[in-house]
Amino acid sequence: MDRFRYSTALIRNKPLKTIDTLNPTASESWQQQLNHAFSQVDALCHYLNIDMDSLPELQANASFPVKVPRCFADCMEPGNPDDPLLKQVLPLQEENIAVAGFVSDPVGDLAAMAEAGLIHKYQGRALLITTAACAIHCRYCFRRNFPYIDNQITPQKRHRALDYIAHHSELEEIILSGGDPLLLSDNKLEQLLENLQKIPHIKRIRLHSRLPVVLPARITPHLVQLLASGPQKTILVLHANHPNELSAQVAVACQQLKSRNITLLNQSVLLKGVNDCADTLYALSERLFECDILPYYLHQLDPAQGTAHFAISDSKALSLYHQIQSRLPGYLVPKLVREIAGAAYKIPLMR
Ligand SMILES: *Cc1c(COP(=O)(O)O)cnc(C)c1O
Ligand code: SF4
DSSP: OOHHHHHHHHHHOHHHHHHHHHOGGGGSOHHHHHHTSBOOHHHHHHHHTOOGGGSOOBOSSOSSOOOBOHHHHTTSOTTOTTOTTGGGTOOBGGGGSOOTTOBSSTTOTTTTEEETTEEEEETTEEEEEOOSOOSSOOTTOTTTTOOGGGGOOOHHHHHHHHHHHHHOTTOOEEEEESSOGGGSOHHHHHHHHHHHHTOTTOOEEEEEOSHHHHOGGGOOHHHHHHHHSSSSEEEEEEEOSSGGGOOHHHHHHHHHHHHTTOEEEEEEEOOTTTTOSHHHHHHHHHHHHHTTOEEEEEEOOOOBTTOGGGOOOHHHHHHHHHHHHHHSOGGGOOEEEEOOTTOSSOEEOOO
16 A cells, blocks of 8 residues: 555645645546536536537537547637637537538448448458547548447457458558547457557558547556557557647657657547638647647548538638648648548548
8 A cells, every 4th residue: 555655745845735635636647637528618618617508509418429538628729719729629519400411421331341440441441340439520521420339349340350451462551439438448459459459451550539638647658558568669649639639748648659669640530610820720730840740641621521611722721721831841741641442542622
């Protein structure tokens, strides 16, 4: 029992205790932080000192429920109902308005399902759905309507997906996605990585995760060790849409990953009211590089049902793009792309 040692340390070292009292999440494990995520808008607004009346009309019981980790809320500006991070998580009434062209599977994932939970859409790489769960519920998400229930990953299904990968020697890269693959326990992730590491034609393992940004406590030394230990290259594609998401804590998590040679890239989605402004996109690229992350993709929104209020026109997207292109070095300009069902790659937007 270390309890006594810690309590003496606290008495001797008063500042430590003060920090813990001010910031209760600092001492919580990532699992605890996840359990304590906000699931109600009123609690979140109370925390942020925002008057609910200053918000647009909200849904009472959204079928895609609210979920916001406290550390992500801590990156929001208290008192600001227009905060760009808050906008990403508010369940607006508008989501229920049907809009032509906004559909349940906008990118043709279901048609590209090679096995349950394995999407083989592009040459040389396939995407494995590891879990349906996410640490945050982003209202613009194209997977918000995904029939995860029909695609639950039983051990048999996982086995069939791994078998498919083993028998398709043209696959050089496996992308772990979801949901969020870093919500798997260390044990489950280790098992999965071990299985993939055994397949000789797999050169790269890529993870698409929002966790280093929205729950940086997930980046534990043990996880970093797991991700870095295999013979293959590991690539982690993060997902931040606004520079305010990249807190000091996020920067530290990224440093730890980077120090073990994990390649860090970022993808963002263009979102009305969040980052549809050249200054914001410019600052995002700058902040990403400070955190050792290179901008990879800037996605034009996938037209998923319930997300139309985030859409911006292609001409606006291109105009923003040309502005950042003229202000940033080439390596800090993400590729502006749109995903089109059935296409061989993510299609660059062009005038
Ligand atoms: C985006 C995506 C990929 C990866 O595409 P890259 O251009 O290599 O980043 C692979 N599979 C699926 C199903 C995807 O949606
Ligand atoms: S899949 Fe990504 S974008 Fe969608 S809700 Fe989960 S974290 Fe957000």
